[in-house]
Structure formats: C-alpha cells, structure tokens
Amino acid sequence: MRQRAILHIDMNAFYASVEQHNNPAIRNKPVVVAGDPERRNGIILAKSREAKAAGVKTAQALWEAKQACPNVIVVPPDYAAYKKYSRLARLIYYEYTNQIEPFGLDEAWIDITGSLHLFGSQEAIAQEISERVKSELGLTVSIGSSWNKVFAKLGSDIDPGDGIVSITPENYKRIAWTLPAKNLIYVGAATAHKLHLSGIETIGDVAHISDTFCRNRFGGTGKVGRMLRAFARGEDPSPVKVFDPAKADVDYTIKGIGNGLTAPHDLECEEDVRALVWLLSESVAQRMRESCFRCRTVAVGARFAHDLSGYSRQLTLRTPTCITKDIANCAMELLKNAQPLNRENALRAIHVRATHLVPMTEPIQDDLFGNTQRVLEMERLEYAIDNLRRRFGNKCVYRMVELTDDTMAHLDIKESNTVHPVGFLRE
Structure with missing residues (x-):
C-alpha cells in the first residue's frame, strides 16, 4: 500500500x-x-x-x-x-x-x-x-x-x-517519542496527569503501554488508552476529508453560544452536576445578553469519567430566552433524562450551548397565562447583575447553587465561546 x-x-x-x-x-x-x-x-x-x-x-x-x-x-x-x-x-x-x-x-x-x-x-x-x-x-x-x-x-x-x-x-x-506525552493530540491536562502518576512521561512511553494498563487506568475496555497508544505509534489511518472549494467562503455569522469545562473532580451526583451546569449556563446567558440574542434551543454535551465516551442532547423551547435559570433548568433536565446522575455514570466534562439564536429586537410572543411580563422583569434583573459584574468583576455576585461545590465556586468561566458553523474559533 x-x-x-x-x-x-x-x-x-x-x-x-x-x-x-x-x-x-x-x-x-x-x-x-x-x-x-x-x-x-x-x-x-x-x-x-x-x-x-x-x-x-x-x-x-x-x-x-x-x-x-x-x-x-x-x-x-x-x-x-x-x-x-x-x-x-x-x-x-x-x-x-x-x-x-x-x-x-x-x-x-x-x-x-x-x-x-x-x-x-x-x-x-x-x-x-x-x-x-x-x-x-x-x-x-x-x-x-x-x-x-x-x-x-x-x-x-x-x-x-x-x-x-x-x-x-x-x-x-527519535523525534516524536522523546517529546512529553502531553504533546500528543487528545492528551489533555487530566490525561497527562493520569499518565504521569503511572510513570508515563513521554510519547514513547505511551507507545509501549499494555492492554492491562489501558483497562486499569482508563476504565471500561481501555479503548481510550489503546487509541492513544496507536497514535503514539503513528497508527492513524483516518483520512483527510475532501474540501469543496465552492464552500471556501463559509458563513461565520454567529450560530450559537456555548461554554464547556472539564470539572476539577468527577461529578458523581446531581448536586455536583447542578453546580457546574449553573456556572456554564450563567456564562452562556451573560454572553447572549451582551450580544443581544435570545435562544430557541438549549443543548448539552457530557463526557463520562470512566471511558471518556459521551453524549449530547438538545431541546427546543416554546419561548426564546436569555435567562440563566431557564437555560440551567433545561440543561439539567436534559442531563437527568439522558443518564442517571450517580457514581456509576460519573461525568468528567459538561458543555452547555444555546443555539437557534434570535435578536432581542424580535418581540416575545405573549401566551395564555401572561408570562411575558415576568420574562421581561427577569431579563431586567439579569441585566442589572451583568452591570454589577462589568463594574466590579464576575465574582462580585454569586448564585447560591454555584457555592455548593467548593472546588468550582471560585472558577471564573464567564468568558464563553462563540460557536460558528465550523466549530469554535480558537487560537
């Protein structure tokens, strides 16, 4: 070949x-x-x-x-x-x-x-x-x-x-195997630390890990460990995709706003998950308000701690929103309905995303129960909090749910990622 x-x-x-x-x-x-x-x-x-x-x-x-x-x-x-x-x-x-x-x-x-x-x-x-x-x-x-x-x-x-x-x-x-293991693609800080604890320091070390090590250190069938070992050996048959020049000028208008984070510890219960979901939802909602958008769809992504596999779910809302509580509650329901939030299904990372954005100049459809006024009042409250944070920093106002986990209470993740059709803009 x-x-x-x-x-x-x-x-x-x-x-x-x-x-x-x-x-x-x-x-x-x-x-x-x-x-x-x-x-x-x-x-x-x-x-x-x-x-x-x-x-x-x-x-x-x-x-x-x-x-x-x-x-x-x-x-x-x-x-x-x-x-x-x-x-x-x-x-x-x-x-x-x-x-x-x-x-x-x-x-x-x-x-x-x-x-x-x-x-x-x-x-x-x-x-x-x-x-x-x-x-x-x-x-x-x-x-x-x-x-x-x-x-x-x-x-x-x-x-x-x-x-x-x-x-x-x-x-x-001579070139690749002498480099630190963290230089290998898909080896993040947490994986590099896990390898370091086992004395795996270089890409060459990763190339020689055993199947038993893969199962013991990465859990499950050891699929993640075996994938990294193959990468370290240069065994990557994945093809380079075919590029269509007609699509060279991609539309980069904002399609969604999202934020994700690898948790400082495995999330083994609903309370752990809720604290991180609110932190992420807060940053997403704040950025939406800054950009003068509401969203029609809330999406979540989660990665398991035991084998790094994951899933994603999304839900279309009846009424567009930019309110933190609405996004957080929706994200929590999606996560709870996808998998039980317990030690067996401990999560390592969560991502919250708002998509199908509509400008705030678009009026809110009133409903039978007259909730429009409540929505507008909640938005004014959110904007008041945003103004305080702009003046005194993101940590001047906390929500109680964000303080239920000491390791995450002091994270400052309000700077979210703007999502475009081809993925996150990055540098």
Whole structure:
C-alpha cells in the first residue's frame, strides 16, 4: 500500500498576525486580541510573538497580561478579517489537493499523496506553500509533514515559528517519542496527569503501554488508552476529508453560544452536576445578553469519567430566552433524562450551548397565562447583575447553587465561546 503524504499547516499567532499585517503601526510590537479591551476581566484570545516573549499567555485575563507586559497593545477581534485570510490560505492549499480538512480557522490537514508527481517531494510542496502564504498573505505558517495526521500535527507544534518539521517512519522514534506525552493530540491536562502518576512521561512511553494498563487506568475496555497508544505509534489511518472549494467562503455569522469545562473532580451526583451546569449556563446567558440574542434551543454535551465516551442532547423551547435559570433548568433536565446522575455514570466534562439564536429586537410572543411580563422583569434583573459584574468583576455576585461545590465556586468561566458553523474559533 502506498504511503500517504500528509501536511498539517498552522498559521502562526493567527489573529494577532492578521491585525499586525493590516496595521503596520503595530508590527513588531506586543499585541493581543481581547474579547473586550474596555473590560479589566476580558480574556486574551490571541497574542503576537512579541507579547508571548514578554510572558503574555492565551486565555489569560487582560489585567494579568498588562502586568506581564505594561506596553501591550490591545485590539478587539475582527472575525471578518480572520475569515478572509483563512479562506485565502485554504484556496492556496486547494491548488495542491482537494483533500483539505480544516481544524479551526488557522489550521488544516492536507493530503498531497496524489500530487507528488506534479509538484515534487513532500518537503518541496511544504516549502512552496510556506513561501506562498508569506509572500501572498503576509503571514507565516508552521508545517508538519508525515504519513499520518497525528504526527503531521505534532510536527507543526514542534516548531511554531515558521518552520517545517518532517516526521517519517525512519525518524519518528527519535523525534516524536522523546517529546512529553502531553504533546500528543487528545492528551489533555487530566490525561497527562493520569499518565504521569503511572510513570508515563513521554510519547514513547505511551507507545509501549499494555492492554492491562489501558483497562486499569482508563476504565471500561481501555479503548481510550489503546487509541492513544496507536497514535503514539503513528497508527492513524483516518483520512483527510475532501474540501469543496465552492464552500471556501463559509458563513461565520454567529450560530450559537456555548461554554464547556472539564470539572476539577468527577461529578458523581446531581448536586455536583447542578453546580457546574449553573456556572456554564450563567456564562452562556451573560454572553447572549451582551450580544443581544435570545435562544430557541438549549443543548448539552457530557463526557463520562470512566471511558471518556459521551453524549449530547438538545431541546427546543416554546419561548426564546436569555435567562440563566431557564437555560440551567433545561440543561439539567436534559442531563437527568439522558443518564442517571450517580457514581456509576460519573461525568468528567459538561458543555452547555444555546443555539437557534434570535435578536432581542424580535418581540416575545405573549401566551395564555401572561408570562411575558415576568420574562421581561427577569431579563431586567439579569441585566442589572451583568452591570454589577462589568463594574466590579464576575465574582462580585454569586448564585447560591454555584457555592455548593467548593472546588468550582471560585472558577471564573464567564468568558464563553462563540460557536460558528465550523466549530469554535480558537487560537
């Protein structure tokens, strides 16, 4: 069977690089893209190389970033510009193959196996794409080159500064196996900690875990552990999806607002689940109100602690809402109806999402019981709480249900994710 030729292309510091390219006055200066530069508790969505060198981190609070780098330049996100550059980059990739699988706005896998006889070697194509993105778009990319998607992404992560790293069947043990286990795709902080407790520190260590270890440490049949072991060995046959150039200009208008979190501990009862659901629902509802939307549908996703499998459920509401209580109660009902909330079905992560958004300019349909006035009063109360949090920080007002779990009571997750048709915007 012919060995595949796969590239993973990652546009470096994408949001910040686009801002610097479009505004020469801030080039070569520490720049961050933040959700709302006027708010002290805004979150850093992206940072330039100069800001990174000064100690600024993605997802850091804006006030912390300014402490690390007092002269940092803060700009609001311009999703229309990011969409434009993402589309232009993919159109460059399309000149080499139609097998293109986006991974967020700034990353993509491309399969060039069928293009080698036209454009030269795998490394030559990677170099040509890198040079074209730089000359035509003014941005830089890191490219990983391999025979599978997992190692291709690993290669682009190794050199995030305009480099090309090739991981082959001949050198993968020397390059990939010496890296920390956390560098492997789908190994998050919790999984990395679980591996560390068992003395599994490198990707090479993951490649040699036994079936017994997989079952004992990951529970169930050990499916998750065996999947990670296969990835560590470069055994990833998953194909790169075929890209339709007619859909290159994707509509990035907001389709939903959501937030998810891996809990600080396994959620083994209804009270545990309720505390996290309210925290997430609070952030989703707050962002909806800020964006002047109500939602017609509430959706939840959950991942089990024992084997990392999961499920999702959704419910369409009779009346659109942006009220935290409505979203939280709906999310709880969906979770309770899906699986019993007990130790046997302990949850590791939960996601709450509001979709089918409608603008607040659309009037609320009155009903037989005259609940419209109550809804509007509840919305005014929610806006009053939002104003307090804008002035004094998200932690100035708590709901009692959020304080039932000490480990989650102090989490600040009010900065939610805006969901677009192709997934979460990420940096």
